[in-house]
Structures are given as C-alpha cells and as structure tokens.
Amino acid sequence: MIRTVAETRRGRPTMNDVAAEAGVALKTVSRVVNEEPGVNSATAERVRRAIEHLGYRRNDGARVLRRGRTASIGLVIEDVADPFYSGLSRAVEDVALHNGSLVFTGSSGEDPLRERELVLAFCARRVDGLVIVPAGSDHGYLAPELTAGIQAVFVDRPAGAGLNVDTVICDNVGGARSGVAHLIAHGHRRIGFLGDDATIFTAKERLRGYRQALTAASIPYDPSLVAMGTPDQPRVTADITRLLTLDDPPTALFTGNGQTTVTTLRALTTLDPRRATKATTPRDTNTTPGTRDSSTTSGTRGTNTAGGTRDASAAPNLAIVGFDDFELADLLTPAITVVAQDPINLGRTAAELLFRRLTGSAGPAERIQLPTRIIPRGSGELPPPR
Amino acid sequence: MIRTVAETRRGRPTMNDVAAEAGVALKTVSRVVNEEPGVNSATAERVRRAIEHLGYRRNDGARVLRRGRTASIGLVIEDVADPFYSGLSRAVEDVALHNGSLVFTGSSGEDPLRERELVLAFCARRVDGLVIVPAGSDHGYLAPELTAGIQAVFVDRPAGAGLNVDTVICDNVGGARSGVAHLIAHGHRRIGFLGDDATIFTAKERLRGYRQALTAASIPYDPSLVAMGTPDQPRVTADITRLLTLDDPPTALFTGNGQTTVTTLRALTTLDPRRATKATTPRDTNTTPGTRDSSTTSGTRGTNTAGGTRDASAAPNLAIVGFDDFELADLLTPAITVVAQDPINLGRTAAELLFRRLTGSAGPAERIQLPTRIIPRGSGELPPPR
C-alpha cells in the first residue's frame, strides 16, 4: 500500500496533494473542483474521493490572486451595535449573499481615522467594492482606490467634497420638516430641537428641515431652543433642563435621531416624577444591548439635574416627535410618534447599487434619496397646554 | 524623461511597478513596504515617493498566500440585526481590531445549512479562526477544518456532540432559575413560561431552570403553562391567550428571551385595554429596526385574539420577568424586571479566548460560563391578585 506524503503532512492539503492521492495531474483536480466540463466521470469520481479523504478545501486566497475578483465586499458603518446600523448591515449582508459575496464588517465609531484604516485594510484585501457610512468628510484617500477600479457606495451620509461616488441617503430635510410641521399642526409654536453632534451631516440636514418648517409657519427661529451634541445622558439631560427653564419654554420637542430620542425620554423621566414610571428603580445601563459604548452612555444616577431657578419638571405633557423609529416606541406611555426612515431599505438599495456597478453598470454617479414617513402614535399629537 | 510602463497600465500597480519606477529591485520595495531594517534611507525615500506617485497598496491576498496567516477571523451569528447579537458582534470586532485582525461577518438566521456554508466559505478564505453562534447541532463538517489547524470558539450555545472546542455561554439554567425564584418569592405559584423554539439550546436550558425553581419551591410542574416556539407575534399572542383562558391561569410570566419578552408585552397590550397605551394606534412594524425579519414579525393588526370562552384580558397586573435585558425596559409601564446577560462580555470573552489560541495557547478545550443577574424594575415585583 502506498502512503502519500500528503497524508502525514502538517496543515492544509493542496490540489497537489489531491492530485498525488488520485494519481492525476494538478490541473485535473482543478477542473473537478471547479466543476469544469471535460473530465471523464470515472476520473472525476476518483478525484472526489481523494478530496473527501484528505479533507481538501480550495484556497480561495490563491484563487483570487489568479483570477482578480475576490467575491467579497467591505462594509464600514458607524457602529454595528446601533440598531439603525445593524439593520442596514443585515440588509447589505443579504444582498451580498445573494450575489455570492462575503462581507468584511467594521465599525468606525465616528472616527475618521479609523474609517480610513478600515477602508484601506479592506482595499489591501482587494475587496471588490465598498459600502461606507462615512465618519469623516475628507475622502481624498479613496481617490487612488477608485481609479484602481474599486467600486464604492456611500450610505446615510454623502462623501466629502470632490469625490464623485454613488450615494444613498434618506430625505433628512423633508423628514424633519414634516415632523416639525406635524407638531405645528397640533398647535405648538415653541418647539425645541435636540440633535446629534452638529458636525454630522444628517444632524445638520435635520436642523435645516426644522428651520424650514418654522419658516413655512411664520414662526421665528430661536437659537436658544436648539441643542446639539453627542447623545449621552448627562449632556441631553442638561440641555433639556436648560430648555425647560427658559422664560418661554418649549411645549414640544423634536429629537434628531434614535439615540437622542431615547436619551431624551430617559431624561424626562428623571426630571419629571409625574412622567416617571417608578422613580426608585433607576435604569441599569451596564448590560443593555444596543448602546453605543458603555463609557459614553452613563446611567441616570447622579446626573446634574439641579439647575435654573424654575422647576424643570413643569412640562408633564411635552409633545415629542423623534427622527428614526425604534423598537418599543409603540409600547411607551405615551407611545412615541416618529419620522421613520428605513435602514433595511437603505442598506439594500446601497448594496444593490454596488453590485450593479460590479456587474458592469456604467454611467455617472447616482444620488438616491429615500423617503421618510410619519408614524403618529400619541406623543406627537399632544396639544400644548393652554 | 523616462515613462515607465506602470504609469499607463490598467488596474493596480504592483511592487514590480514601484521597483521599476524607483529604479530598484522588487525585494527592496518589499523591504520598504514592510518596514524591514537594512535599507539605505535615501533609497527608501525614493521608493516611498514611487509608492505615493503610483498609489501603490500592498496586495494582502498575495502576502497571505506567502505567509500563511490571513489576519482575519470569521464570525457567524444568528442575526446581526438582533440587538443581542449585534452587541456581541461589536465586542468581537473590537477585540479583533485590537489584535490587528479583520472580521468576516455572516448571519445564519437559525439555518444550519447556511451556518455551514458560511463557515466553509470563511475557511476557504483561510481565516485564522472562527467565532460561531451555532444554529445546527451537527458540526461534523468542522472536523477537517479543526485538524487543519483552524481555531474555533463557540458562543452562546455549545457545539454539537463529539466536537471538542472552546465554548463561552452564559448561565442559562441558573439565570432562569433565579428569575423564576424571584417571582415565587413575590408570592406567585402559577407562572407561565414562554420560550423560544424548543430545538434551541438556550431555550431548553432556560426551561430547565424554570423547572428547577418550581421544584425548589415544591410547586408541581404544569406543562399547560409552558409555550415554546419562534417569537413571532401571532404565535405568542395565541399562546398567551391560551394561558390566560386556562381554568387556573398564571399570575406571572417568565419570558425566555428578549424577542419573546417584547412580543409578549405587545400581545398583552393588544389583549388588555387596561394595559394598553393607546388602543387606536397600532404599532407599525415595517420600518422598525432590530426586528428579526420583516416577514416573521407581523403587526398586531388582525391577530387572532378571539379564542376561549373566558376573557383573556382578565389579568391586568400580570407580573413579568424576562430573560435578556433590552433597551427601554426601564421606561415601560411598569418597567420590566429582567435576568440580564451581557452580550458584550460574551463576545469579548469568546474573541479573547480565540486570539489566545491563535497566539499559541494550548491545552484542552475550555468551557466558560458567564453569570447573569436580576435587575428588578417593577414588573417582576408585582404581587399576585388575592
């Protein structure tokens, strides 16, 4: 009995090992593995048995080197753990699967440097294409990649100036405008705006929508009603306290993204016992899924709620409309009215566009805008106190 | 002036092109790119300029082929869009980044076949290691990979029989036991159990914990109080209706995972107007983030709540304890008491174990069990009606 070298070798068997085992040439194994026609069925069977016996698996790395396409794409988002992006992520993954592609996923955490590192690492792996939720605004580093033929689609936010790439975003201005108009239609004229950090594209756009709605209703814009920043609990609580202790406090709030909405609700519960579910059982955040980062989202304990001379709990029936839908919005009391965008649609549309490009679709860069829609649930229909 | 071929060529420049441009040998470029010592600084500078000029990036695929390690790992989970798994996913990603590795992510969707496909695709890409939340129970297909030297760590659920791999799970039995004991301590003796599909490991374990708690309190086990299955709205609503119309209905519910808890709350809101936030504004699920799949999670509209002869809305103050914490549990009315496990810790622990193996740690397969803890918030402390 002949024992081949392969059987005793360390590590992965190669096509060569299989060929030796089956007594054929390397190329014949290649043909069998790739199901190319023109192999005698008896030979093929012998090869397949050898493959089975040795536990051979094709090395796709080497294959890629030879053929060019890697059948993989890179996905850079802000944070996989954020429900908005994880929905988007899943949609991209599904489209990729459908196109026979694998997905490298990476979270930038709003850090332009990390975004860049991730993108370049993906490019070094020679992914066929990229889906990017940009953190930074300078994407000059992408230019060489693009001219080298890598396809990229930006989602949720556009690319920095000077980069001509496909983009899929939602109608931030229109969505915010309609959400604020909804509050105005229910009688509100003093409407607070709580937004994400002002450097973020979507935050700026939504503020723009807010102002448009005010203008359309001939309500003057009052900067003191606007607060923007990262949606961590202390900051939001402080901002809300400031808003509610104004001489002429808002009767309604428009919150600029999902995280901010949730943080706002938690702040209001802390500030206003009448709204509070159970004042003695503070939230324990350490193990909560879906938070951005355990260090940025601190608990409600010990937040600096003491503040102005007026009582911040003077607004028990503050109306609220939030941008972004979120799980359980319907089960809160009152249920939360939202301007919903569709992360799954966003991801799917972007990925489909990418694969269309990869299969040869030419033409100038597209900019697709997806609609939003209002889902009234109660919190946005509360009238102002008279 | 000499124009090199590289400048006019299509596609990516290679080290060869850079070498030609800089007037050095291929190997010298390799040294510069990899920051190996022993290159004259003037030469190195010339090479760097050529790299810059051509927009060269190292092809990591070829590099991998030569060196063996791919500096990438594969992550297979149930669904990236599920907040539990997306938290886990983010933790794995962070550890990978910290170890200079990229992550291929894939969702199995509880389909053993897809799990297998994903794992094998990752192996074909020669990932260094795998973190797997198994969907199936037969992992024979992994054996050749393991003997070939691929490291694997199973998370959240153990591997199928006969596979000796590292495993990180949480204390499902103990967690469920303590959650149910908590209800018993508050006076309940008729406690319903709503669990995930009975084929899923964690679901079985938690049912075991439920039974242990009953036994410890000398309460007989009543199978009619147990309902298991995929946590889609119609099924859960039907099950709850059945439980509440029993001759001797439960005064408390223990829900076996996050999705089931949420679905249960939604069902109760539908069934019991006294619990309902606003009966006229049904939830609109189409755009909600974090749902398992838009087809499995249907809205509450049109669910078959009509059923038994008794009134299913007869339990306004049903106590509830849920397995898994979830965002907003603290803001519901009443706030929801949960047995929290820590998906981030789960992911981090698994990934760290994987990288310890990859850096040479030998020894027998470990089985790490992480603790859970109860977070009382109100719903689990409601007494039974007298």
Next chain:
DNA sequence: GCGGATCTTGACAACGTTGTCACCAGGTCG
C-alpha cells in the same frame, strides 16, 4: 594591504491556484 565584519542590494524560488496551450488516443469523414 589583507581577512573579516557590516551594510545594502538583488536573484530566485515558493505560496496554491487558474488560463493557455499542447499532446495523445480514438473516431469520423472524404
């Protein structure tokens, strides 16, 4: 001025696959 050490550089094979081309045996057709 010579043997040897040091520094810098390059030629070449190898990683595991696929594309190209050529070869051989056997059959078909004119």
Next chain:
DNA sequence: CGACCTGGTGACAACGTTGTCAAGATCCGC
C-alpha cells in the same frame, strides 16, 4: 488512408508577494 475533429489530460507560466541566500561595496583592525 490521410485529414480532421473531439474528448480527455497534463505541462507550464502567471498572479503578487515574502523568505533564503548570495554578492558587491565599504569599512574595520592589524
């Protein structure tokens, strides 16, 4: 019977890197 095709197979180069080894230049001490 020779030209031609066809089905099956294999030899070989190439993909873009890195590891090994060796060679040439320069410098040291004696």
